[in-house]
Structure formats: C-alpha cells, structure tokens
Amino acid sequence: MSGVTLAMAVLLFVVTLLRITPDLRARNTSETFVLSLLIGASLVAILTTVGIVGSLLFETLNFFKMYPAKDFFFSTVWNPQFRGGSDLGILPLLWGTLYVSLLALLVAVPTGLMIAIYLAEYAGKGLRSFAKPAIEVLAGIPTIVYGLFALITVGPFLRDYIASPLGLGSSSSSVLTAGLVMGIMLIPFVSSLSDDIINAVPQAMRDGSYGLGATKSETIKQVILPAALPGVVGAVLLAASRAIGETMIVVMGAGAAAKLGLNPFEAMTTVTVKIVSQLTGDTEFASPETLVAFALGLTLFVITLGLNVIALHVVRKYREQYE
Amino acid sequence: MSDITSSSASAPRRSSLLVQDERTKRRNASEARFRFVGLIAVAIGVLALVGLLTSILANGLSSFQQTYAEVEVYLDPAKLDKSGDRNLEKIAKVSTFGYAPLIQVAMETASAKAGVDVSALSSKDLVAMISKEAPATLRNYVLANPEMIGETVTFSLLVNGRIDGYFKGRVTMASAALDRNISPEQLQAADDLRAAGVLDKTFNWAFFTAPDASDTRPEAAGLGVAILGSIYMMLIVLCLSLPLGVAASIYLEEFAPQNRFTDLIEVNISNLAAVPSIVFGILGLAIFINVVGLPQSAPIVGGLVLTLMTLPTIIIATRAALKSVPPSIRDAALGVGASKMQAIFHHVLPLAMPGILTGAIIGLAQALGETAPLLLIGMVAFVREYPAGPPEGLFDPAAALPVQVYNWTQRGDPAFVERASGAIIVLLVFLILMNTVAILLRRKFERRW
Numbered sequence: 001m002s003g004v005t006l007a008m009a010v011l012l013f014v015v016t017l018l019r020i021t022p023d024l025r026a027r028n029t030s031e032t033f034v035l036s037l038l039i040g041a042s043l044v045a046i047l048t049t050v051g052i053v054g055s056l057l058f059e060t061l062n063f064f065k066m067y068p069a070k071d072f073f074f075s076t077v078w079n080p081q082f083r084g085g086s087d088l089g090i091l092p093l094l095w096g097t098l099y100v101s102l103l104a105l106l107v108a109v110p111t112g113l114m115i116a117i118y119l120a121e122y123a124g125k126g127l128r129s130f131a132k133p134a135i136e137v138l139a140g141i142p143t144i145v146y147g148l149f150a151l152i153t154v155g156p157f158l159r160d161y162i163a164s165p166l167g168l169g170s171s172s173s174s175v176l177t178a179g180l181v182m183g184i185m186l187i188p189f190v191s192s193l194s195d196d197i198i199n200a201v202p203q204a205m206r207d208g209s210y211g212l213g214a215t216k217s218e219t220i221k222q223v224i225l226p227a228a229l230p231g232v233v234g235a236v237l238l239a240a241s242r243a244i245g246e247t248m249i250v251v252m253g254a255g256a257a258a259k260l261g262l263n264p265f266e267a268m269t270t271v272t273v274k275i276v277s278q279l280t281g282d283t284e285f286a287s288p289e290t291l292v293a294f295a296l297g298l299t300l301f302v303i304t305l306g307l308n309v310i311a312l313h314v315v316r317k318y319r320e321q322y323e
Numbered sequence: 324m325s326d327i328t329s330s331s332a333s334a335p336r337r338s339s340l341l342v343q344d345e346r347t348k349r350r351n352a353s354e355a356r357f358r359f360v361g362l363i364a365v366a367i368g369v370l371a372l373v374g375l376l377t378s379i380l381a382n383g384l385s386s387f388q389q390t391y392a393e394v395e396v397y398l399d400p401a402k403l404d405k406s407g408d409r410n411l412e413k414i415a416k417v418s419t420f421g422y423a424p425l426i427q428v429a430m431e432t433a434s435a436k437a438g439v440d441v442s443a444l445s446s447k448d449l450v451a452m453i454s455k456e457a458p459a460t461l462r463n464y465v466l467a468n469p470e471m472i473g474e475t476v477t478f479s480l481l482v483n484g485r486i487d488g489y490f491k492g493r494v495t496m497a498s499a500a501l502d503r504n505i506s507p508e509q510l511q512a513a514d515d516l517r518a519a520g521v522l523d524k525t526f527n528w529a530f531f532t533a534p535d536a537s538d539t540r541p542e543a544a545g546l547g548v549a550i551l552g553s554i555y556m557m558l559i560v561l562c563l564s565l566p567l568g569v570a571a572s573i574y575l576e577e578f579a580p581q582n583r584f585t586d587l588i589e590v591n592i593s594n595l596a597a598v599p600s601i602v603f604g605i606l607g608l609a610i611f612i613n614v615v616g617l618p619q620s621a622p623i624v625g626g627l628v629l630t631l632m633t634l635p636t637i638i639i640a641t642r643a644a645l646k647s648v649p650p651s652i653r654d655a656a657l658g659v660g661a662s663k664m665q666a667i668f669h670h671v672l673p674l675a676m677p678g679i680l681t682g683a684i685i686g687l688a689q690a691l692g693e694t695a696p697l698l699l700i701g702m703v704a705f706v707r708e709y710p711a712g713p714p715e716g717l718f719d720p721a722a723a724l725p726v727q728v729y730n731w732t733q734r735g736d737p738a739f740v741e742r743a744s745g746a747i748i749v750l751l752v753f754l755i756l757m758n759t760v761a762i763l764l765r766r767k768f769e770r771r772w
Contacts, residue, residue: 027662027665028662031662031664034664035574035578035664037570038570038571038573038574040570041567041570041571042570042574042575042579042588043588044571044631044634045571045588045591045592045595045634045635046587046591048591048595048606048631048634049591049594049595051606052598052602052603052606055605055606055609055610056602056605056609058609059609110364111364111367111368112364113364114360114361114363114365115361115365115368117361118358118361118362118365119365122358122361122362123365127365131365131368131369134368134369135365135368135372137372138368138371138372138375140688140754140758141375141692141754142689142691142692142693142725142750142754143692143694143695144694144728144729144747144750145375145379145692145750146375147694147729147732148379148728148732148744148747149374149375149378149379151732152378152382152732152740152744153374153378184371184375187367187368187371191368215350215351215353215354216354216357216358217353217354217356217357217358218350218353218354220357221357238597241597244599245598245600245601245602246599247599247600247601247694247695248694248695248729251695251729252729272599272601272695275601275699276601276695276699279604279605279608279698279699280698280699280701280703285613293605294605297601297602297605300599300602301598301599301602304598304599305594305597305598308594308597309594312593
C-alpha cells in the first residue's frame with residue numbers, strides 16, 4: 001500500500017516538474033478546480049430536493065399500484081391492518097392536521113401579532129429588553145420539549161379541569177392540547193415575522209396619522225395594520241406551513257385515533273403522526289401499509305411547499321411596495 | 324372628524340379643552356384597552372416560557388438524585404463457584420438469577436445490623452426492594468474481580484424504582500396499596516432503613532453514563548448511549564455541513580453569475596429551509612438506508628440527515644457574514660495582485676469567520692434538538708451497547724438525546740416520565756451552552772465597519 005503511494009507521489013512529482021514552464025498559469029488551473037468544488041457544494045441543495053422529490057414520488061407510485069389513488073384521497077376511513085385489506089383514506093388525517101393547525105394559529109396569530117405591536121410601539125426599554133429575549137428563547141426550544149410539556153402538563157390539566165367536569169372527553173391527548181402547545185411554539189415565529197413587517201411600514205405614514213390627531217391605537221389599527229396586511233398574511237401562511245409539518249407535538253399531544261369529529265377534547269391524529277407510526281418499527285417495503293407513509297409525506301411536502309411559495313411571494317411583493 | 328365640526332356648528336361648544344368630551348373619553352378608553360391587550364399578549368408569551376420551564380424542572384430535577392442501598396454482600400463461593408477452582412468460564416455460567424440469593428442474605432444482615440424489623444416482609448419482597456439491575460452489577464463485579472469470591476464487599480446497589488419514587492414523593496402509601504409491584508410494608512421498611520442510613524439518596528452520576536434499561540427497571544436507565552450518539556451526530560453535522568455550507572455560500576455570494584441556474588439553487592435553498600423535518604427523515608430512510616444500504620439506528624445516517632437539514636441555516640448565516648465584509652477589503656487584495664479566489668480565501672473569509680461560526684453553532688443547536696427525522700431512521704431502537712469509538716462507531720447502533728426522551732415517554736412506568744424530563748434538562752443545558760458560546764463569539768469578534 002505504502003509502496004503504491006510512494007510510486008504515485010514520485011510519478012506525479014515528475015509530471016508536475018515537466019509541466020512547469022514560464023507559460024503555465026498554475027494559479028488559474030488550481031482555482032478552476034477549487035471553483036468546481038464550490039459549485040459542487042452548492043449543488044447539494046439541488047440534489048437534496050431531487051432526492052426528496054424522487055424518493056417520495058417513486059414510493060408513492062409504488063403505493064398507488066397496490067392501493068387505488070381514489071380511495072386514498074377520498075375515503076373517510078383510516079384503518080390499517082397488518083394482514084392486508086386496510087382502509088387508508090387520508091381525509092381523517094388531513095382533518096386532524098387542519099384542526100390542530102387552526103387551533104394553533106388561533107392561539108399564535110393574535111398573541112404573536114399583539115406582542116409584536118406592543119413591543120414595537122408601546123413597551124418601555126426595561127420591558128422590551130426582558131420580554132424580547134424571553135420570547136426569542138421560546139423559538140430556540142426543541143419541539144420535543146413542547147411535546148413533553150403537552151404530554152405531562154397541558155394534556156392532564158385540560159382533561160382534569162375542563163374536559164372531564166364538562167363531560168367532553170376523558171383523554172389527555174386531544175386536539176386542543178396539541179393546538180394550544182403548538183400555538184405557544186408558533187408565538188415567537190409570528191411575533192418576529194410581524195415585527196419585521198411592522199417596522200417596514202414607513203415612518204411617514206405614522207407621522208401623517210398622528211398629525212391628523214389619531215391616537216396610537218387608531219394609527220396601528222387603521223394605518224399600520226392595513227398597510228402591513230399582505231405581510232401579515234404571508235407570516236400567517238408561513239406559520240401555517242410550520243404547524244402542518246410539525247411532528248413531535250402532535251405525536252405526543254394529539255393522539256393516534258383517526259377520527260373526523262368536531263370535539264376539540266377528543267384525540268385525533270394527523271398526517272405527520274401517521275407517517276411516524278407507519279415507518280417506525282419493522283418496515284417492510286412491499287406492503288401498502290408502509291408505503292402509504294410516502295404518499296402522506298408527498299402530500300405534506302406539496303402542501304407545505306405550496307404554502308411557502310405563496311407566502312414568500314406575498315411577503316416579497318409587500319416589501320417591494322415600500323422600497 | 325367631520326362630525327365634530329357639524330356638532331360645533333349646531334350647538335356652541337360648552338366644554339373646555341381641559342374636560343374631555345364623550346368621544347375623547349371613548350377614544351382614550353379604547354387606546355387604554357388596546358394597550359392592555361398588548362400587555363396581556365406579552366404576559367402570555369412570557370408565562371408560557373415560565374410554565375414550560377417550571378413544568379420540565381419540577382418533573383425532571385428529581386432524576387438527578389437516585390436512592391442507593393449501601394450493603395455488605397458476602398460473595399458466597401458455594402453459590403458462585405461450586406468447583407472452587409476460580410475458573411472464569413465456570414463463574415460466568417452463573418446467571419444473574421444465581422446472584423439474587425446473595426442480595427437476600429445481604430439485605431437481611433443489613434437490616435438486622437441496622438436494627439430494622441423486616442419480619443413483615445417475605446424474603447422475596449425484601450429482595451424486590453433492590454433493583455432488578457443489582458444482580459447484574461454484582462455479576463459484573465465478580466467477573467471482573469474473581470479473586471474477591473469468598474470476601475465480603477460493600478456495594479452501593481440501586482433501589483427499586485418505586486421506593487426511589489417514594490422518597491421523591493411520586494409514590495405514596497395509598498398508591499402502593501394498589502400497586503402490584505410494591506407494598507406499603509416494603510415502603511415502611513424502606514423508611515426505617517433510610518433512617519438507619521442503609522438507604523440514601525445521592526447524586527445520580529449513572530444517569531449520565533449508564534445505557535438505557537428495560538421497562539421494568541427505570542431506576543437503572545441512563546443517557547450514556549444517547550449522549551454519545553448525539554455527540555457523534557453533531558460531529559458529523561459539523562464536519563460536513565460547515566465546509567459544504569461555506570463552500571456553497573462562497574460560490575453563490577461571490578462567483579455565481581446572475582442566471583436561471585443560480586436562481587434555481589437559491590430557490591432550492593430557501594425552500595429546503597421550510598421543508599418539514601419529518602420529510603428529511605423519509606429521505607434518510609429511502610435514500611441512505613434503502614438505496615445506499617447504511618445501517619439503521621446508526622449515527623452516520625442521523626448525522627447525514629441532520630446535515631442536509633442544517634445546511635440552509637448555515638448557508639443563510641454565511642452569506643450574511645460574507646456580505647457584511649466591506650468591498651474595500653476585496654478591492655485592496657485585488658489591487659495588490661491577488662486573484663479573486665485568493666482575495667476571498669485569504670481576506671474575506673477570515674473576517675467573516677466569527678459570523679459563520681455563530682451561524683454554525685446555532686444550526687448545530689437546532690440539529691441537536693431535532694427528533695422527528697431520527698424516529699424514521701430507527702433511532703428509537705432499544706440500544707444498550709455503547710457504540711465503538713469513531714470512525715467505526717459511527718456505524719454502530721446508538722440512541723440520541725431527544726429520541727431517548729420520546730422513547731421514555733412511551734413507557735408505562737411513571738418513573739420514566741421523570742427520566743424523560745431529566746433528559747430534557749440535560750438537552751436544554753447543552754443548548755444553553757451552545758447558544759452562550761455563539762453569543763460570546765459574536766460579542767468578542769463583532770466588528771463594525
């Protein structure tokens with residue numbers, strides 16, 4: 001082995017020596033090589049996307065060969081069986097996903113927006129220097145921590161103090177548990193996005209409104225928010241895409257029963273929960289019960305990507321308006 | 324404002340400016356209301372953080388303490404080495420069941436010595452007060468020191484998780500009466516033994532070093548394998564995503580021409596940042612495990628998946644750092660004859676390094692807490708063996724900190740909830756450390772141009 005290495009070294013040394021002439025632009029040669037490395041590195045992003053789309057599409061097509069696409073998209077029953085003959089309708093999962101995300105947005109959007117407004121327009125220096133980092137810390141906490149919070153604190157609390165006394169349910173994992181906790185997770189996300197957007201509204205508009213005698217809250221409600229509305233909509237869409245793709249909080253907080261229901265104290269399940277449950281443990285790649293996870297993943301990917309593309313487009317349009 | 328003029332036209336204004344009229348009062352009240360709502364929103368945000376941390380700390384801090392029994396065990400040659408020739412192979416044939424009687428004897432002597440009456444307990448109940456892990460502890464000791472057979476050795480043995488829970492307030496006499504695994508008499512004996520100094524709570528070092536344990540022995544479960552697995556994955560993420568991310572950013576920021584291809588890369592990167600983490604798990608399963616054939620549960624697969632996830636974060640941070648280096652630096656380098664590549668690698672990159680490292684650490688912190696993709700690539704498996712040292716160890720099965728938390732929450736025994744919260748505290752401490760380093764780095768090297 002070392003003999004080969006030595007021989008290679010000597011050989012290449014001789015080759016290099018022979019190539020050295022006054023005309024050789026060695027720097028250009030080596031820099032072209034480095035440049036190709038740099039380009040290669042930036043291609044990783046494309047490769048990743050290709051890998052994601054390719055693997056999802058390939059396995060989803062396999063799945064649709066075994067299970068009719070019509071039943072997957074329009075059946076309202078989710079009931080996987082290990083021996084075959086499963087019902088794999090996505091509708092109950094989508095419903096659970098949307099229900100949890102809706103509750104989360106109902107918590108996160110008003111709270112996050114008001115936090116951004118208060119900290120930007122009202123808060124004194126003392127409060128801001130304390131509250132802003134505290135809320136940013138929420139953004140840095142991993143979702144597993146929120147999941148555990150839902151599982152051991154919020155879930156039992158909602159069950160013992162609200163659901164059971166009212167006779168609405170007896171399960172500690174519920175749509176409301178997951179929605180509330182996910183809402184908390186999204187608060188910093190919404191508030192920091194809204195903060196950027198509110199700050200992008202030109203000062204002249206505020207000054208004009210104050211000059212007409214409007215109070216601060218009137219200025220915010222009638223001038224700043226309407227002007228910032230497209231940006232806020234973009235932020236809400238981004239938050240929605242986060243909520244839909246969120247996994248650990250719903251795995252630990254929402255439950256595993258696929259149901260189409262309205263009671264927020266009932267356990268329901270989401271697309272991400274079922275991806276996890278179909279793909280963990282023994283994965284045998286020939287059965288529709290496993291491959292359905294790829295179809296679910298593709299659905300999730302398409303929805304979140306669509307939301308993101310729209311949101312980024314809206315936000316960009318909004319920024320251009322004031323530049 | 325038009326109604327003010329019309330009202331003043333019809334009736335002369337009687338109020339002074341010093342007295343607020345109805346409308347002003349209403350507007351001011353609405354202003355105060357709005358402000359109050361904002362304050363409440365901030366309070367909700369801060370309270371959520373406080374509630375989250377309090378809940379985790381309240382549930383988890385007790386896992387850093389563990390009850391041990393300090394007993395003298397007579398390593399009976401009649402039981403451990405019947406032939407008497409100290410042949411290791413024969414000693415190894417005695418399974419952990421063979422060690423249980425030693426513990427029974429040890430517990431009986433210990434209670435007699437301490438003057439604690441344990442006659443209410445059957446000998447089986449007495450042994451059950453000690454963890455099922457204890458015979459394995461004894462066996463490992465004997466196999467490592469066969470010459471000690473026949474001697475009396477003092478051991479610190481793990482106590483049953485229920486008794487440990489009793490000392491921590493999780494188990495009560497009332498709950499023990501309903502529990503198949505523990506009886507109030509055992510708890511009473513444990514109380515007496517504790518007063519006599521046989522049982523004692525100490526700092527739980529084993530929590531950080533021991534591997535996971537089975538469902539029936541939560542007291543023995545530790546984070547050793549999970550911490551090691553997480554460290555391995557972070558090493559992989561750091562070694563791959565930092566060079567890749569920096570190289571990609573340099574190309575996009577400094578060399579890429581304005582064309583559709585560059586646009587494609589940029590759109591890709593910003594979209595990848597928004598792809599749900601679980602989709603990366605599917606990618607890992609489909610490509611790295613099924614196509615490439617890497618082993619399941621291995622840190623290498625987790626590291627690769629997390630690398631792809633952190634790449635957008637690092638690229639965005641690096642590009643911002645490169646952008647903040649003023650053009651004068653580049654111009655000066657180019658002016659003295661450096662090539663573009665030399666100007667960037669010799670001058671711009673070193674100046675951008677603090678910003679890049681800060682971004683890298685924040686990306687690593689995100690990767691450390693990521694759970695969902697790791698579930699799909701088999702990191703939930705029950706792993707009791709420590710992975711070997713790198714590089715071979717990267718291919719051995721391991722756990723990861725956040726996945727271990729999830730794993731423990733799926734177990735029946737409530738003692739595992741305490742462990743899971745404790746593991747979260749460990750995870751959060753790691754995150755705080757990493758973020759502190761990032762902040763300090765930024766403070767120390769931040770430059771205003």
